[in-house]
Amino acid sequence: MAERLAAGDEGALDECYGALGPLVRRHVAGLVPRHAVDDVVQVVFLEVWRSRRRLDARRGLEPWVLAIARRRAIDKLRSEARHYRRSVPLDDVAATRDDTLAVDARCDVRKALAGLPAPQRQAIVLAHFGELSQREIADRLAIPLGTVKARTARGLHRLKELL
CATH class of the missing domain: 1.10.1740.10 (RNA polymerase sigma factor, region 2, helix turn helix motif)
Structure with missing residues (x-):
């Protein structure tokens, strides 16, 4: 053919x-x-x-x-x-969303996360991006629930300062 x-x-x-x-x-x-x-x-x-x-x-x-x-x-x-x-x-041009601010914010958050100690960063990333509860994080990392709560709280406080 x-x-x-x-x-x-x-x-x-x-x-x-x-x-x-x-x-x-x-x-x-x-x-x-x-x-x-x-x-x-x-x-x-x-x-x-x-x-x-x-x-x-x-x-x-x-x-x-x-x-x-x-x-x-x-x-x-x-x-x-x-x-x-x-x-x-x-x-419609005026109504179109400008994503530059959102992109800038994501970049700032990534930089701030990189400035956190590894255990705090890990707890926050698993909670927010992995959508895990603090109990699930504790089970996954095989650490006490109180430790997860402390790491998350300290990490969020530090993130607030960095941002």
Whole structure:
């Protein structure tokens, strides 16, 4: 089939679509939103036909078609991203969230956490980021509950000073 496709046999393109269409559709569906799958699949087989002279039958038809599918899916994602960036109405620009303050705060918290002694940092990280209760932290670290409470309290007090 690959040799016939490279030679320009339109029947081979139909066979290629019949054989590889479902595979390409599944591959593309994992990369682009559902509404774009059909468009990308169509563009893939259009490009398969247009670039059939570059097909090296010895290397295999399926990997070549899937490589095209991946590139076209990425193109579609980029195209949609550009479209959405351009299509924000001016009224909504003022309402868009500015995440720079949140990013700055996260960086400050990370620096402050790095300045804590290891036992205090460990207790706070497990409590806040690991979402563990103080009892669960005590069990996990095999230390008394009072020790966990003291480390957490001292660590939070120190964090307050550092921030």
